[in-house]
Amino acid sequence: MxxxxxxxxxxxxxxxxxxxxxxxxxxxxxxxxxLNPTREDFSDFAANDLHDKLGGWLPGGATDLLARPLLNSIAERDNYILFSVYSIPDIKDGKTFISDIQAEKKYLGLFKRFFFEL
Structure with a gap:
């Protein structure tokens, strides 16, 4: 049964x-x-990342005064409501920036704090 x-x-x-x-x-x-990140959230992340990559060569005050406003103005945002994709020029050397302005680094932004390079 x-x-x-x-x-x-x-x-x-x-x-x-x-x-x-x-x-x-x-x-x-x-x-x-x-929690979709804003342009300011991304510029904060990118400025801190730049400061870390330069190994402290750029003083922290210069990062606040120069890098954040510059990154905020050149970053392009594609807003997909649930997440954003940010594009900034990929500056490997002086020639890249001048001759190929289309070279970009792209980042996926989630939850205001997490940015992943695509």
């Missing part, structure tokens, strides 16, 4: 799990939209 299985209870459990998954996905999407 098979043990008694309440099919209605099993169906309710599956429905609750599906509903909970949808709620979690919905909350994640809302959080992504609310």
């Amino acid at each position: 098979e043990p008694f299985v309440d099919e209605h209870a099993v169906r309710n459990t599956k429905t609750r799990r599906f509903r909970n998954v949808l709620i979690v996905i919905g909350l994640l999407l809302v959080a992504l939209a609310v």
